[in-house]
Amino acid sequence: MLLIASQTESILTPLSVKGARYTSENLRPVLLINRGPYVLVGRPDLPASGFAELLALARSRSGKPLSHGHIGNGSMIHLLGERLARKAGIPLTQVPYKGVPPVIQDLIGSQIDVAFVPQSSARDLIVNGRLKVYGTTSAVISEKLPAALPISKANAGLADFVHGTWSAVFVARTLREEDATRLNKVLTTVCQEAPFQAAIAATGSDPAPVMTLPELDRFFEGETRLYQSMAKEIGIQAE
Numbered sequence: 138m139l140l141i142a143s144q145t146e147s148i149l150t151p152l153s154v155k156g157a158r159y160t161s162e163n164l165r166p167v168l169l170i171n172r173g174p175y176v177l178v179g180r181p182d183l184p185a186s187g188f189a190e191l192l193a194l195a196r197s198r199s200g201k202p203l204s205h206g207h208i209g210n211g212s213m214i215h216l217l218g219e220r221l222a223r224k225a226g227i228p229l230t231q232v233p234y235k236g237v238p239p240v241i242q243d244l245i246g247s248q249i250d251v252a253f254v255p256q257s258s259a260r261d262l263i264v265n266g267r268l269k270v271y272g273t274t275s276a277v278i279s280e281k282l283p284a285a286l287p288i289s290k291a292n293a294g295l296a297d298f299v300h301g302t303w304s305a306v307f308v309a310r311t312l313r314e315e316d317a318t319r320l321n322k323v324l325t326t327v328c329q330e331a332p333f334q335a336a337i338a339a340t341g342s343d344p345a346p347v348m349t350l351p352e353l354d355r356f357f358e359g360e361t362r363l364y365q366s367m368a369k370e371i372g373i374q375a376e
């Protein structure tokens with residue numbers, strides 16, 4: 138059995154959902170599919186034209202904080218919203234949704250104020266003016282969305298606000314080494330084919346670099362440490 142998941146499902150869900158019957162230690166990546174940044178977007182009529190103005194607006198609304206949509210307690214989007222609120226010293230009301238599409242729908246309809254969403258989910262809406270963009274979690278400006286400036290460069294207090302999303306193919310950690318190695322080689326070959334690479338690029342994300350099985354193990358171990366630490370910092374509790 139193969140599982141396609143991001144860091145939310147593979148690392149964060151076991152920390153935030155009491156009923157989860159697995160941990161990240163039970164999973165092993167055999168392919169990294171794609172990578173990309175999150176962007177901080179806002180409703181089209183939000184009265185702030187840039188990141189600094191957004192922070193100023195948020196601070197002026199302490200009696201009625203700006204609302205931040207996310208996809209569930211302990212999700213990557215939730216962590217980003219909570220971390221920004223703490224590091225920038227702004228109040229945000231967290232509003233949970235069941236998935237990114239309803240978050241974006243309510244942003245377009247001005248039912249909520251802001252949200253972190255994958256760049257691939259919002260690029261066209263930003264370009265068409267249906268959403269405002271206030272920054273990217275990438276360390277550099279993306280050619281795919283040059284209007285999104287790095288949040289980490291906004292001020293010194295946010296210098297480490299660099300995060301990305303990715304998706305990977307996972308197997309059970311108990312799968313035999315030879316079978317995991319074979320899957321890694323076969324899937325890597327398939328995903329290097331031009332049509333697949335073009336399909337990834339068309340979404341606004343970037344094809345992931347080729348990684349061997351040991352490299353994938355090290356990557357996932359590092360991501361697990363990072364996001365478990367973030368969850369602890371934010372105070373995520375299993376619900």
